[in-house]
Amino acid sequence: MNILLLGSGGREHAFAKQLSKSPLCEHLYIAPGNAGTALEGENVAIGATDFSQIKRFCLEKNIEMVVVGPEEPLVKGIFDFFLEEPELNHIAVIGPSQRGATLEGSKEFAKEFMQRHYIPTARYASFTKETLNEGLHFLEGMQAPYVLKADGLAAGKGVVILEDLQEAQAELKKMLLEEKFGSASQKVVIEEFLKGIELSCFVLTDGNTYQILPTAKDYKRIGEGDTGLNTGGMGAVSPVPFADATFMQKIEERIIKPTIEGLKKEQITYHGFIFIGLIKVEEDPYVIEYNVRMGDPETEVVLPRIQTDLVALLEATAKGELSKIKLSIDPKSATTVVVVSGGYPEDYQKGKVISGLNSESESIIFHAGTIQKGGNILSAGGRVLAVTSLDHNFKDALKKSYSQIKNIYFENMYYRKDIGSDL
Ligand code: AMP
Numbered sequence: 001m002n003i004l005l006l007g008s009g010g011r012e013h014a015f016a017k018q019l020s021k022s023p024l025c026e027h028l029y030i031a032p033g034n035a036g037t038a039l040e041g042e043n044v045a046i047g048a049t050d051f052s053q054i055k056r057f058c059l060e061k062n063i064e065m066v067v068v069g070p071e072e073p074l075v076k077g078i079f080d081f082f083l084e085e086p087e088l089n090h091i092a093v094i095g096p097s098q099r100g101a102t103l104e105g106s107k108e109f110a111k112e113f114m115q116r117h118y119i120p121t122a123r124y125a126s127f128t129k130e131t132l133n134e135g136l137h138f139l140e141g142m143q144a145p146y147v148l149k150a151d152g153l154a155a156g157k158g159v160v161i162l163e164d165l166q167e168a169q170a171e172l173k174k175m176l177l178e179e180k181f182g183s184a185s186q187k188v189v190i191e192e193f194l195k196g197i198e199l200s201c202f203v204l205t206d207g208n209t210y211q212i213l214p215t216a217k218d219y220k221r222i223g224e225g226d227t228g229l230n231t232g233g234m235g236a237v238s239p240v241p242f243a244d245a246t247f248m249q250k251i252e253e254r255i256i257k258p259t260i261e262g263l264k265k266e267q268i269t270y271h272g273f274i275f276i277g278l279i280k281v282e283e284d285p286y287v288i289e290y291n292v293r294m295g296d297p298e299t300e301v302v303l304p305r306i307q308t309d310l311v312a313l314l315e316a317t318a319k320g321e322l323s324k325i326k327l328s329i330d331p332k333s334a335t336t337v338v339v340v341s342g343g344y345p346e347d348y349q350k351g352k353v354i355s356g357l358n359s360e361s362e363s364i365i366f367h368a369g370t371i372q373k374g375g376n377i378l379s380a381g382g383r384v385l386a387v388t389s390l391d392h393n394f395k396d397a398l399k400k401s402y403s404q405i406k407n408i409y410f411e412n413m414y415y416r417k418d419i420g421s422d423l
């Protein structure tokens with residue numbers, strides 16, 4: 001079949017690699033893609049949220065499946081768009097309906113969903129401009145640190161954690177009155193701070209049943225020792241060593257099953273990935289957030305471990321036949337180290353020539369922010385590359401990634417040298 005993949009990051013390069021190697025994939029197109037996805041299929045210059053161009057392209061190229069990388073098209077309702085258009089409704093879209101995507105698009109919706117289905121999460125309350133005073137008062141009744149979350153999508157920046165009550169109150173005012181995160185912070189969720197170690201769990205559902213994909217842990221801060229600003233993710237490890245069978249069973253019983261049952265009970269159509277951000281508090285898992293897509297850079301360690309044909313897996317997801325699939329996972333560990341542009345996550349430099357991408361290696365170099373210009377590959381984003389390796393344990397896998405990065409160069413490149421060192 002012909003497949004259209006939406007997105008342009010390292011996650012999409014990892015998807016493209018896995019989709020294109022399936023014998024079930026005739027032509028793979030990536031919109032808009034990057035210099036790495038161009039090695040796996042054909043890039044097309046269409047934005048991932050340009051629904052009318054996507055429609056035109058799908059009809060022209062006889063696309064039978066659309067795989068959605070980022071959250072934005074999902075939150076904007078791409079699943080429903082395809083379903084409602086008679087010319088398009090034979091095409092499988094991998095993702096949730098717009099209502100399902102609200103699990104990521106609105107923190108309050110996600111919290112209410114968890115509450116309705118008794119899914120463990122931090123206690124919370126939400127406030128708007130009209131209830132600001134109650135919010136300020138609510139903060140006084142909480143203990144530090146204070147966790148404030150913009151309700152809507154804020155490109156991963158909408159969560160603020162503060163130690164000081166006055167600062168937290170000032171922040172709440174900024175979010176609600178000055179719309180610090182635009183319309184995303186017209187509503188703010190304030191929640192209890194949970195102390196523990198984070199991990200992510202990935203689930204694929206056809207709306208009826210589910211398959212649990214490998215776990216991963218990502219490293220969000222720019223600086224070593226988890227310091228400095230938050231980024232999209234600086235590296236990842238899969239599986240998560242502390243997520244043993246007992247803990248995984250708790251996640252499945254307390255979180256995954258009630259989540260899938262909750263979707264069913266509420267008649268929320270969902271044929272895609274659920275990324276559950278978790279925190280392990282003592283021995284118990286709590287949900288921090290739902291995302292309605294795969295993570296980046298988590299995908300770069302999760303997909304390389306999936307040995308089952310990805311197209312067959314996604315086809316079964318779309319058809320409601322996921323229970324027929326026997327998922328095969330590589331027992332090896334995978335690690336990825338993200339190489340970023342100087343200055344990231346603040347203003348960063350682009351257009352730097354990248355060398356060393358063709359060096360012989362056992363690692364996979366996923367492109368994140370790159371473009372091809374003339375004979376060169378240039379940096380074109382904050383996160384530029386994700387270097388993934390597999391080995392019998394994550395430490396050896398990391399050694400391979402770090403040794404591969406030594407061959408790569410662009411001006412002012414940066415990467416964290418301590419990925420996995422907390423595990
Ligand atoms: P989110 O965008 O909801 O994933 O939040 C971003 C980050 O904030 C998470 O990865 C956690 O590190 C942190 N965080 C969010 N909620 C909480 C909480 N209730 N307690 C502690 N840390 C949190």
Ligand code: GLY
Pocket residue numbers: 156218232233291294295296297298
């Ligand atoms: N790495 C976190 C995310 O994809 O949201």
